[in-house]
Amino acid sequence: MSESTNPSPPLLRVRNLSTGFETPRGLLWAVDGVSFDLDQGRTMGVVGESGSGKSVLVRTVMNLLAANAVVPDDGEVLFRGRNVRDLDAIEERHFWGTEMAMVFQDPMTSLNPVKRIGRQLTESIRFHLGLDDDAATERALELMNQVGIPEPKKRLRQYPHELSGGMRQRVVIAIALSCSPKLLIADEPTTALDVTVQRQILDLLGRIQRETDMAMILITHDLGVVASYTDEIAVMYGGQIVEHAATSDLFEDLAHPYTEALLASIPRIDLPSHARLQAIGGRPPDMVAPPPGCRFAPRCAYRTDECEAAIPELISVADRMHTCRCIRPLVSHRDVAEAVVAPNRPGSS
Amino acid sequence: MLRVVGLKLAQLVPVMFVVSLASFFILELIPGDAAAVIAGPQATPENIANIREQLGLNDPIVERYLTWLGNVVTGDFGRSLLPPGRPVADLMRAVLPVTLQIAVMAIGLALLISIPAALVAANRPNQPPDRVLSTGAFAAISLPPFLAALLLIFFFVFETDLARWGILFTGVVAILYYANAARARAQRYPAGRHRHRYVLRTGSVFAVTTLALVALVVFLPDFPRQGFSRITGSAGLGANLRTAFLPALTLALTEAAVWMRLLRSDLMSTLQEDFILAARAKGMPRWRVLLTDALRPSSFSLITVLGVSLGRAVGGTVIVERIFNLPGVGTLMVQSIVGKDIPVVQIAVLLLASFYVLVNAGVDIAYGYLDPRIRRGRV
Numbered sequence: 001m002s003e004s005t006n007p008s009p010p011l012l013r014v015r016n017l018s019t020g021f022e023t024p025r026g027l028l029w030a031v032d033g034v035s036f037d038l039d040q041g042r043t044m045g046v047v048g049e050s051g052s053g054k055s056v057l058v059r060t061v062m063n064l065l066a067a068n069a070v071v072p073d074d075g076e077v078l079f080r081g082r083n084v085r086d087l088d089a090i091e092e093r094h095f096w097g098t099e100m101a102m103v104f105q106d107p108m109t110s111l112n113p114v115k116r117i118g119r120q121l122t123e124s125i126r127f128h129l130g131l132d133d134d135a136a137t138e139r140a141l142e143l144m145n146q147v148g149i150p151e152p153k154k155r156l157r158q159y160p161h162e163l164s165g166g167m168r169q170r171v172v173i174a175i176a177l178s179c180s181p182k183l184l185i186a187d188e189p190t191t192a193l194d195v196t197v198q199r200q201i202l203d204l205l206g207r208i209q210r211e212t213d214m215a216m217i218l219i220t221h222d223l224g225v226v227a228s229y230t231d232e233i234a235v236m237y238g239g240q241i242v243e244h245a246a247t248s249d250l251f252e253d254l255a256h257p258y259t260e261a262l263l264a265s266i267p268r269i270d271l272p273s274h275a276r277l278q279a280i281g282g283r284p285p286d287m288v289a290p291p292p293g294c295r296f297a298p299r300c301a302y303r304t305d306e307c308e309a310a311i312p313e314l315i316s317v318a319d320r321m322h323t324c325r326c327i328r329p330l331v332s333h334r335d336v337a338e339a340v341v342a343p344n345r346p347g348s349s
Numbered sequence: 350m351l352r353v354v355g356l357k358l359a360q361l362v363p364v365m366f367v368v369s370l371a372s373f374f375i376l377e378l379i380p381g382d383a384a385a386v387i388a389g390p391q392a393t394p395e396n397i398a399n400i401r402e403q404l405g406l407n408d409p410i411v412e413r414y415l416t417w418l419g420n421v422v423t424g425d426f427g428r429s430l431l432p433p434g435r436p437v438a439d440l441m442r443a444v445l446p447v448t449l450q451i452a453v454m455a456i457g458l459a460l461l462i463s464i465p466a467a468l469v470a471a472n473r474p475n476q477p478p479d480r481v482l483s484t485g486a487f488a489a490i491s492l493p494p495f496l497a498a499l500l501l502i503f504f505f506v507f508e509t510d511l512a513r514w515g516i517l518f519t520g521v522v523a524i525l526y527y528a529n530a531a532r533a534r535a536q537r538y539p540a541g542r543h544r545h546r547y548v549l550r551t552g553s554v555f556a557v558t559t560l561a562l563v564a565l566v567v568f569l570p571d572f573p574r575q576g577f578s579r580i581t582g583s584a585g586l587g588a589n590l591r592t593a594f595l596p597a598l599t600l601a602l603t604e605a606a607v608w609m610r611l612l613r614s615d616l617m618s619t620l621q622e623d624f625i626l627a628a629r630a631k632g633m634p635r636w637r638v639l640l641t642d643a644l645r646p647s648s649f650s651l652i653t654v655l656g657v658s659l660g661r662a663v664g665g666t667v668i669v670e671r672i673f674n675l676p677g678v679g680t681l682m683v684q685s686i687v688g689k690d691i692p693v694v695q696i697a698v699l700l701l702a703s704f705y706v707l708v709n710a711g712v713d714i715a716y717g718y719l720d721p722r723i724r725r726g727r728v
């Protein structure tokens with residue numbers, strides 16, 4: 001919150017980052033001009049429909065992309081002041097795992113099915129921290145306790161298929177935490193789990209984030225999650241951040257019609273804990289040939305001809321921290337409405 | 350693990366029973382009076398009666414089978430019908446080691462060629478090394494074994510200088526390619542100590558590789574055109590390996606090509622898995638992920654095919670045995686079949702089928718080793 005009083009650069013600074021994929025149909029821009037800052041100790045939520053580029057964004061941040069990916073040079077990912085794309089081999093070797101770590105969506109597929117839990121847990125500890133077998137096992141047991149895995153000794157000798165989904169995700173989290181990363185990226189960490197377990201895993205992530213004061217990017221479909229576990233939220237649509245604000249501001253003063261549509265698709269505004277995004281009318285944009293102006297215009301209830309003229313800039317609304325990519329943000333509609341109504345309202349001048 | 354192996358072996362008992370039945374009743378496949386057919390057109394009635402007696406054709410069939418099985422189990426394999434009527438056990442003892450050695454060497458060579466090739470190719474698909482290897486594999490698959498054998502004989506027996514230059518040229522091109530890649534990588538290390546260490550380390554790898562290449566070219570052994578020198582023979586192990594090498598390589602080439610393509614495509618699909626991305630996100634180096642995370646889950650088809658190939662190679666590879674003039678199982682089988690030497694054929698079929706069954710049981714056990722989920726399910 002105190003970005004203005006804090007002169008040191010943020011932990012993570014992303015500037016004008018774009019990621020394309022070479023596809024048979026042409027270049028597909030999965031991420032298109034994304035910028036944001038993230039300070040140490042803070043949690044940023046990223047929400048958006050399927051295919052909006054959330055996973056590609058964080059994989060670009062981690063520099064973990066498929067071979068057919070194209071990242072133009074004017075995009076920057078500055079992590080502690082260094083552009084991750086210019087890291088030399090030594091820095092790169094100790095970048096993944098120790099600086100940034102990732103928790104994946106599906107613990108069924110993100111653990112190697114033919115390796116014992118113990119090995120999967122200790123290999124990065126041994127590799128990055130140079131511990132010997134005993135010390136690494138010691139550290140692994142400690143981590144398993146920290147993430148609440150009962151009978152850790154026994155688990156070390158088991159294979160992933162012998163654990164429940166929730167336990168597996170705890171193992172994945174323990175692996176991600178094993179070398180004390182400064183930034184933890186959780187890409188829909190609970191989507192594959194059942195409802196009761198989801199909350200436990202998120203509480204766990206939240207607790208660990210507070211304890212270790214690391215930064216976290218939490219990608220999710222679940223607005224309930226975003227509301228209660230994040231400091232700020234970025235809403236993505238068609239590869240762009242269309243709205244970015246502190247969590248409370250976003251819910252109070254949402255500015256982008258897409259955010260409104262997302263929220264409207266939840267039954268009640270006081271956010272039942274497991275409201276899921278429902279489909280908004282229309283289809284997400286084709287990212288090989290996106291619509292000319294605002295990407296959301298074809299599905300937007302407030303569309304005007306002007307919307308399709310040019311891609312709207314990200315502008316500040318309400319306060320400086322709250323940005324929105326819309327030429328007629330909803331906040332200003334409301335301001336206008338209030339301005340019209342105000343003179344008639346008793347006791348206000 | 351022991352329990353799994355024991356269970357597997359117990360399951361083999363009924364299979365072996367069927368195998369023994371099938372081997373025995375080969376005799377019944379001969380139309381008409383088997384003894385007369387075996388004895389041939391010029392045979393006297395005494396001859397035929399003799400053969401009938403020797404094969405026990407006068408007894409009821411069940412009794413014959415049981416006697417035969419009893420003899421086989423107690424190690425009495427009977428005698429050949431062809432003069433000089435040697436014991437079948439001796440005949441088998443003469444051919445089996447030859448064929449087994451060649452088969453095992455072929456499988457070993459094929460693994461030695463195919464696994465590294467598949468790893469290199471799958472690591473960076475469609476890059477020059479992959480292109481070269483995949484094209485080479487394609488060529489090797491299309492090459493019939495007799496042609497492969499003749500080509501190998503041409504280069505390694507008669508035109509050894511050509512072979513030397515060929516090896517040298519290929520090796521130098523590969524080394525230059527990788528040296529160039531390593532130079533580019535060295536730039537990514539911070540100048541000074543780290544880069545120094547990288548250069549030193551990769552430099553020594555290249556030096557060793559180059560030395561090995563030169564040694565190979567200079568000391569390329571003389572391979573005999575044909576024949577087989579037994580390990581127990583007076584010429585010793587060196588001569589034995591030299592005689593076995595070209596036949597084994599002939600067999601290995603096609604297998605290696607098929608395996609490489611198989612493993613490459615399995616590796617490429619494993620490399621798309623989330624757990625590979627997760628391993629990279631842990632910061633594990635690329636080669637380590639390839640070897641310790643991707644290889645094992647990708648080797649199922651390879652193991653399956655390997656079992657089949659081993660069985661086939663031991664079943665006798667008549668063409669290769671003929672070309673290299675090896676006293677192997679294939680040659681014996683062909684001779685016995687042509688000569689209607691039924692006792693030999695029966696025993697040979699029995700031994701080979703048993704071997705095949707055992708190998709495939711081994712493959713099943715290997716699945717369990719490769720994938721713990723199967724291990725659970727089986728027991």
Ligand SMILES: Nc1ncnc2c1ncn2[C@@H]1O[C@H](COP(=O)(O)OP(=O)(O)OP(=O)(O)O)[C@@H](O)[C@H]1O
Pocket residue numbers: 021022023028030048049050051052053054055056057066068287
């Ligand atoms: N390797 C790739 N090659 C081509 N296109 C890709 C590749 N990876 C992702 N994409 C495309 O990029 C777009 C964004 O994908 P991404 O996985 O980031 O979406 P997401 O927001 O994470 O969706 P979800 O909520 O379903 O996980 C999609 O249209 C997808 O098809």
Ligand SMILES: [Mg+2]
Pocket residue numbers: 054055056187
């Ligand atoms: Mg995703």
